[in-house]
Amino acid sequence: MEFSQGRYQIGGVDALQIAERFGAPVYVYDAATMKRQYARMTKAFGKVKRLRINYACKALTNVNVLRIFRELGSGLDTVSVQEVELGLLAGFDPHDILYTPNCVSLEEVTEAVEKGVRINIDNIEILEQFGAKHPEVPVCIRLNPHIMAGGNSKISVGHIDSKFGISIHQVPHVLKVVAALGLKIEGLHMHTGSDIYDAEVFLRAVEILLNAAGDFPDLDYLDFGSGFKVPYKDGGIATDIEDLGDRLGDRFNEFCAEYGRDLELMFEPGKFLVSEAGFFLVRTNVVKTTTASVFAGVDSGLNHLIRPMFYDAYHHITNISNPEGKPRIYNVVGYICETDTFGVNRRLSEVREGDILSMANAGAYSFMMASNYNSRFRPAEVLVLDGEAHLIRRRETMEDLLGTQVQLDALRREAVV
Structure with a gap:
C-alpha cells in the first residue's frame, strides 16, 4: 500500500x-505485487538451467489468481483433489500440477491420477498401495529431513515429530518398496515449513535431499518446497532469496554434474508470492x-x-x-x-x-x-x-x-x- x-x-x-x-x-489483492514477487524468485534462481516455480495455491485459490500465475509460466502445487480441479479450471496443463496430499485415502490419490497430474506421496503404506494399483504411473516421494528451519511450531513441518513426509531414515525401506513394485520415482520432495529464518539451516536440508537423490537413478526433478519468509513490519526479518538463490544455484548445478544430467529444480512458494x-x-x-x-x-x-x-x-x-x-x-x-x-x-x-x-x-x-x-x-x-x-x-x-x-x-x- x-x-x-x-x-x-x-x-x-x-x-x-x-x-x-x-x-x-x-x-x-494487488496483481502487480504478485508478478513482482514471481519475477524476483525466478531471477534469484537464474543460475539453474531447469527451474519450475509451482505456486502453492492453498495460500489463495481464487481462480483469477491462479490464472495470473499460469500466465506468468508458473506450475501449481496442490494439496487436495479440489485444488487440482480448480487448477485445471484455471487452465493449467495437468503435467504442470503437482498433487501433494497428506493423510488422504488411496481413493483420493486415484482421483488425482485419473486427472493426469503429477503425484507426490509422503507415506510408505500409501506408496505400497499406490504401486500395487498404479505401477505404470511415475511418482514423487516426499521425505522428511528432520530439520527445524525456524518459525512458529504450528507451521514447521520438516522436524522429527511432524506428520509430513517419510523419514529420511526410512529411505532404505522406500528403496525396497520401489524395487519390489517396479515403481518409477521421478522426483524427490521436501518442505520444512514456513518462516525460514536461516539460509544455512535450509541448505543443510538441501544436502540431506541431495544425498538421498543419489539412491534414485531415474529422477527428473527435485522439489525443495518453500517457506520463504516475508517481512510483516518495517525492517522485519525476511529470507534473503537472492543470497539463497545464488548459493543453492551453484550447489544444485554441481550436483547435476555429479548426477549425470540436468534435473529440474522446483519450489512451491505460496506466502512469498501473495x-x-x-x-x-x-x-x-x-x-x-x-x-x-x-x-x-x-x-x-x-x-x-x-x-x-x-x-x-x-x-x-x-x-x-x-x-x-x-x-x-x-x-x-x-x-x-x-x-x-x-x-x-x-x-x-x-x-x-x-x-x-x-x-x-x-x-x-x-x-x-x-x-x-x-x-x-x-x-x-x-x-x-x-x-x-x-x-x-x-x-x-x-x-x-x-x-x-x-x-x-x-x-x-x-x-x-
Missing part, C-alpha cells in the same frame, strides 16, 4: 474508494474506552482473519481514513463472541467510528481460512489489475448460508404454525 497525495492506494487505486464501492470488510499483495479492509463499528484500554471494534473477527489468534501472527494495521490524525494507542478487536484480537497496543492515527482500517499481509491464508462462525458472511474479494479494481468473489448472503442446509418438512411446518 502506498501513500500518495494524502490518500492510501493499492495498485494505484484509492483504497477508500475500493471500500466504498465494494463494501467492508473486503479483501483486496502475502504482501493482500490487504484486508475493515470498518470501525465502535471505539470503546475501559479502565485499562481503548478498543477499536471492527466489523470483522477471527471468522475472516484467524491468523493473529491462531498463529500469533502480526498484521500491520493502518487507519486509512484519518492518515493525519493524532496518534493514539488502541487494541483492535473483532465482533465475534470470542476473544478475537487483531492487534494489541497499536499506535494508530486517531480512530473514529466509521473509519476504515487496513490490515497488511492478508494475501496468504486469510480468506482461505475464513469461516461462517457466528453465522457471519464471508467477505468479497477484489483484485487490482492494471490499475483497475475488479470484483473476483462476491460477498456471501443468507441464501449462501442456507444453500447446503436441508430443512426437514416436519420442522418447517412446525415453524410456520
Whole structure:
C-alpha cells in the first residue's frame, strides 16, 4: 500500500474508494505485487538451467489468481483433489500440477491420477498401495529431513515429530518398496515449513535431499518446497532469496554434474508470492474506552482473519481514513463472541467510528481460512489489475448460508404454525 497525495492506494487505486464501492470488510489483492514477487524468485534462481516455480495455491485459490500465475509460466502445487480441479479450471496443463496430499485415502490419490497430474506421496503404506494399483504411473516421494528451519511450531513441518513426509531414515525401506513394485520415482520432495529464518539451516536440508537423490537413478526433478519468509513490519526479518538463490544455484548445478544430467529444480512458494499483495479492509463499528484500554471494534473477527489468534501472527494495521490524525494507542478487536484480537497496543492515527482500517499481509491464508462462525458472511474479494479494481468473489448472503442446509418438512411446518 502506498501513500500518495494524502490518500492510501493499492495498485494505484484509492483504497477508500475500493471500500466504498465494494463494501467492508473486503479483501483486496494487488496483481502487480504478485508478478513482482514471481519475477524476483525466478531471477534469484537464474543460475539453474531447469527451474519450475509451482505456486502453492492453498495460500489463495481464487481462480483469477491462479490464472495470473499460469500466465506468468508458473506450475501449481496442490494439496487436495479440489485444488487440482480448480487448477485445471484455471487452465493449467495437468503435467504442470503437482498433487501433494497428506493423510488422504488411496481413493483420493486415484482421483488425482485419473486427472493426469503429477503425484507426490509422503507415506510408505500409501506408496505400497499406490504401486500395487498404479505401477505404470511415475511418482514423487516426499521425505522428511528432520530439520527445524525456524518459525512458529504450528507451521514447521520438516522436524522429527511432524506428520509430513517419510523419514529420511526410512529411505532404505522406500528403496525396497520401489524395487519390489517396479515403481518409477521421478522426483524427490521436501518442505520444512514456513518462516525460514536461516539460509544455512535450509541448505543443510538441501544436502540431506541431495544425498538421498543419489539412491534414485531415474529422477527428473527435485522439489525443495518453500517457506520463504516475508517481512510483516518495517525492517522485519525476511529470507534473503537472492543470497539463497545464488548459493543453492551453484550447489544444485554441481550436483547435476555429479548426477549425470540436468534435473529440474522446483519450489512451491505460496506466502512469498501473495502475502504482501493482500490487504484486508475493515470498518470501525465502535471505539470503546475501559479502565485499562481503548478498543477499536471492527466489523470483522477471527471468522475472516484467524491468523493473529491462531498463529500469533502480526498484521500491520493502518487507519486509512484519518492518515493525519493524532496518534493514539488502541487494541483492535473483532465482533465475534470470542476473544478475537487483531492487534494489541497499536499506535494508530486517531480512530473514529466509521473509519476504515487496513490490515497488511492478508494475501496468504486469510480468506482461505475464513469461516461462517457466528453465522457471519464471508467477505468479497477484489483484485487490482492494471490499475483497475475488479470484483473476483462476491460477498456471501443468507441464501449462501442456507444453500447446503436441508430443512426437514416436519420442522418447517412446525415453524410456520
